[in-house]
Amino acid sequence: MKRFNWSRFLAILVKEFRQIARDKPSVIMAVGMPVIMLLLFGYAVNTDVDHMPTVVWDQSMSQDSREVISSLRNSTYLDPDFYVRGYDEIRRYLDGSSARVAVIIPPDYGKQVQGSGNTTVQVLVDGSDPTAARAAMSAVQTVGFNTGWEVQADRLAQQGGATPVLPVQVETRVWYNPDMKSLVFNIPALIGLIIQNVIAMLTAFSLVREKERGTLEQLVVTPVRPTELMLGKLVPFVIIAFVSLMLILSVGILWFGVPPKGSLLLLILLSMLFVTTVLAIGLLISTISRTQLQAMQMTILLILPSILLSGFIFPRETMPLFLKGLGGIVPLTYFLVIVRGIFLKGIGLEYLWKETLVLATFSLVLFFLAAKRFRKNLD
Structure with a gap:
């Protein structure tokens, strides 16, 4: 069994950074779109409930x-x-x-x-x-x-x-929210939704773009192993996701004036756990899709249930049992509990450990499936 080669991994990493740097529209979308979406949706989202x-x-x-x-x-x-x-x-x-x-x-x-x-x-x-x-x-x-x-x-x-x-x-x-301002309720949830949509889409397009250009086949004939290639392509998106997360957190806190009542460090750590899960979803989509159009369609299939079933708009307590069950397989469902809990209630892991454990499980399972599918595609 071949051992993991750091030089090959770093070569792929450098190549991916150079490719991202050349693709300026993607960089602008990763950095600018979260802020634009937060500003737009922050003033537009409303909700209704019973039961x-x-x-x-x-x-x-x-x-x-x-x-x-x-x-x-x-x-x-x-x-x-x-x-x-x-x-x-x-x-x-x-x-x-x-x-x-x-x-x-x-x-x-x-x-x-x-x-x-x-x-x-x-x-x-x-x-x-x-x-x-x-x-x-x-x-x-x-x-x-x-x-x-x-x-x-x-x-x-x-x-x-x-x-x-x-x-x-x-x-x-x-x-928790004595003035009952919708903005205080919506901004934390929008942070999760926007991060999910932008990062999943960018990651999903990464491998598919190389398939369409034929550069993936060139990498296959090199000594680079599937794990090295996958990690090399993934790390830049982790960095982009972190920068994007910190940017929209800053906009939410400073521009909209919605500071977290709980630990900011805990919020960042659990947000990065959610980002890791989203990256795994995007990578899995990229291994299944053959074209960028297919990748976009599959990403949209992720976005719509996330908006409707996660509790972003409609409280999950009011949903029929079947829809509530479908929402249970959406990672955003658990992150919304985390981000709203930290932002609005100031609670910690003593209340959020279940959601954290579910997200960690999602991340491991999805990365395993993505790696397996990725390896199969290269073979």
Whole structure:
């Protein structure tokens, strides 16, 4: 078995850098397109949701509190499926994105409703998705609360002639994105989407371009081994991807004013893990495609599911099970959890280790398939 030869690898590396330098449109696309796309989409993307996972802390455990929970469920906006016994558990659900809303019913809720007193139901909303937060606030303020208690207030007014006062008040607090700005929600996701699209397309075209020009066949007859050739062609794109990543991170943070609340170093490291996965996808596409047109078509097939199924536009909680499963094989799905978690919630690996592990697995499997396919093409 032949050993890995560093001189041959470096020769391919230098050749690839020279070829990229001659291909100025590709360099401009790699550096300029991410910034242009971020500026365009940053002002244009909007979202809509329902069936948001909801956590409930029912301290009353009364018939009246159960009716409130039923009213929330019937609204179709909220799914109160999780029940907890304290604020610490609520924070874990919201930090881990297992729930978007928390409803806290006080201990004296049933007694106050049945009597003549007033009570307050507290609602905590994950504001990292402003549209979902607004829908949640609207649901808890209208469905099952205001309508029902306005009727009761009218009855009290008729009996005593007093001014109607709602017996139940809703106190809403928004976490992570208190101002509920869509920009704060969209910019981190756009960073992942743009990096994926640009890098996957450039990498996919790399081998296909050499096939069409006939230069790949010239490399086959040289002593260069498939591993050396593949790595030599890949390393320049890793460098380009890193520069592109740092550039659009800077634009997102400095231009749009959306700084990460968590560790910037962790964000960069996990972003490079995602970039590695995207490079593997692009390399696999390049080994399957025979022409640049085929490579472009296959890249588009990657882009569309990434936009629709990853949670970029539509929350995955609201998707049918089949579509949710399809989204589970899209690497961007897991990176969006990572980038939004670090940017908006300031969380670390204690909450993001599952997504990190999935991305690492994707990267290894895809590189193995790409290397195997690449070796087969050369043989």
